[in-house]
Amino acid sequence: MFNIAVITDPIECLLKETDTTLGIINILQKNNKIFYIDTTTIQINNHNVFGNVQELTLNLHNKKYFHLKNKKKINLNKMHCIFFRKDPPVDENYIALTYMLDILEKQKTLIINSSQSLRDYNEKLLGGLMSPYKLPTIVSCNIDQMKKFINKHKNVVVKPLNMMRGENIQKISHNDNDYKKKIFSVQNYNEKCYVLIQKYLNIHKYGDKRIIIYNGIVYENALVRFPPKDDFRANIANGGKYQIKKIEKKYIPYLEDIASYLISKRIYLAGIDMINKFITEINITSPTGLMHLQQKDKNIFEKIAHQFISVITHYHDE
Numbered sequence: 001m002f003n004i005a006v007i008t009d010p011i012e013c014l015l016k017e018t019d020t021t022l023g024i025i026n027i028l029q030k031n032n033k034i035f036y037i038d039t040t041t042i043q044i045n046n047h048n049v050f051g052n053v054q055e056l057t058l059n060l061h062n063k064k065y066f067h068l069k070n071k072k073k074i075n076l077n078k079m080h081c082i083f084f085r086k087d088p089p090v091d092e093n094y095i096a097l098t099y100m101l102d103i104l105e106k107q108k109t110l111i112i113n114s115s116q117s118l119r120d121y122n123e124k125l126l127g128g129l130m131s132p133y134k135l136p137t138i139v140s141c142n143i144d145q146m147k148k149f150i151n152k153h154k155n156v157v158v159k160p161l162n163m164m165r166g167e168n169i170q171k172i173s174h175n176d177n178d179y180k181k182k183i184f185s186v187q188n189y190n191e192k193c194y195v196l197i198q199k200y201l202n203i204h205k206y207g208d209k210r211i212i213i214y215n216g217i218v219y220e221n222a223l224v225r226f227p228p229k230d231d232f233r234a235n236i237a238n239g240g241k242y243q244i245k246k247i248e249k250k251y252i253p254y255l256e257d258i259a260s261y262l263i264s265k266r267i268y269l270a271g272i273d274m275i276n277k278f279i280t281e282i283n284i285t286s287p288t289g290l291m292h293l294q295q296k297d298k299n300i301f302e303k304i305a306h307q308f309i310s311v312i313t314h315y316h317d318e
Contacts, residue, residue: 002080002312004028005035005053007097008286009087016065018236020290021085026058027305034058035079036068039086042076042100048107049076049100077107081312084111084118085286090162095119110315112308113284114266121265123281124161124196127272130258131279136199141192146183150174155200157232158186160193171200171232201275203227208234208280210289211247211255211272215307216263218255221296222247222274223289236292244296251277258282268311269304 008014008021016022025034034056041052053076054068076082084101086094101115128137138149139161150156151174158170170182187193207226212219225234225242234240247255255272262270262284271287273280294300 002032002309003035003078004032004081004083004312005037005076005079006056006083006085007037007039008083008085011036011056011066011068016060018288018291020288021083021286022058022060022065023290023294023301024305024308025056025083026060027301028308029056029058032309037076037082039097041073042097044100044103047103049103050074051076077104077109079104079109080316081110081112081308083308084113084115087286088123088163090118090122090285108316110312111266112268112311113270117265117267118285121267121282121284122161123283123285124159126284127279127281130261130282132254133277133279135201135278135280138197139194140197141187141194143180143183143191146195146197147179149197150179153199156197157200158183159196159198160186160188161196169233198280200232201278201280203232203234203275204229206276207243208240209245209247209272209274210287211274212287212289212293213255213259213262213267213270213272214304215268215311216259217307218247218252218259219293219300220246221293223292236289242292244293268308 006021006025014022028034035053036056038052043050050073052071052073054071057067058065098115098119101111105111105115136153140146150172154174156172158172160168168186170186172179172182186195204227207224210223210225221244223242224245225236225240227234228239231238236242267284269287271283271289290300
């Protein structure tokens with residue numbers, strides 16, 4: 001039995017019908033002790049990391065699906081593993097938290113996913129880095145550079161670098177008169193803020209595939225998401241529809257290469273976003289979609305939990 005702690009957004013805000021964290025913890029709790037960490041209490045004191053924890057049990061069939069008890073302050077290195085599932089934005093507070101988790105990792109607490117890798121790799125940039133097919137992309141804060149790119153590619157998508165679920169994303173055409181206003185909003189009204197701009201792909205035609213990688217394994221089914229008719233964002237949180245399809249065999253070799261790379265960086269759970277043949281993002285902070293994939297594979301959470309336990313066991317046997 002392992003002591004496994006979870007860092008996530010406030011647990012009362014998680015949706016039991018869709019939240020991947022809850023699905024994984026629901027299986028892990030069967031043979032392990034689960035603790036919920038109040039992130040507002042995490043602190044470094046005398047070169048050790050402390051925080052308030054409570055024992056967590058889930059019953060996803062109940063209306064109130066979680067129960068917390070026995071609140072106490074502990075040295076977090078007492079945990080065998082911390083499951084780090086906090087949603088973006090990846091801002092200063094998020095980065096500060098990763099530094100504290102680094103200390104725990106040096107004290108032999110496994111962090112899933114590695115706090116260092118979460119800091120080293122930007123999800124939006126990692127997709128382009130790992131994709132064998134390169135989608136025309138620019139990262140800039142210079143409006144002239146951005147306008148030149150937009151004029152060349154006619155239709156583009158502008159994204160903030162540190163958000164999720166399609167938040168604050170804009171589709172811009174070369175003949176949009178208010179393109180500066182749209183870009184400025186993506187920059188959060190700070191003209192020095194870098195944004196990512198990609199050539200627009202017909203997502204209504206291709207869909208946006210979410211491919212799950214766990215412990216270096218490419219999960220066989222993809223969650224193919226399609227946007228509403230009046231939108232270009234396929235995120236289910238924004239009203240997108242979805243289908244579950246087998247990943248085409250021609251993509252498997254390079255997906256397996258990416259899976260090997262991710263595991264070498266101690267990234268044990270990731271969600272690859274792929275439109276047509278292009279990888280647009282690799283979500284490593286808090287990849288979702290497993291609750292939807294469970295509709296076709298009732299054992300998906302058991303498979304992932306089994307791999308996590310294997311990782312924890314190996315980590316502490318070294």
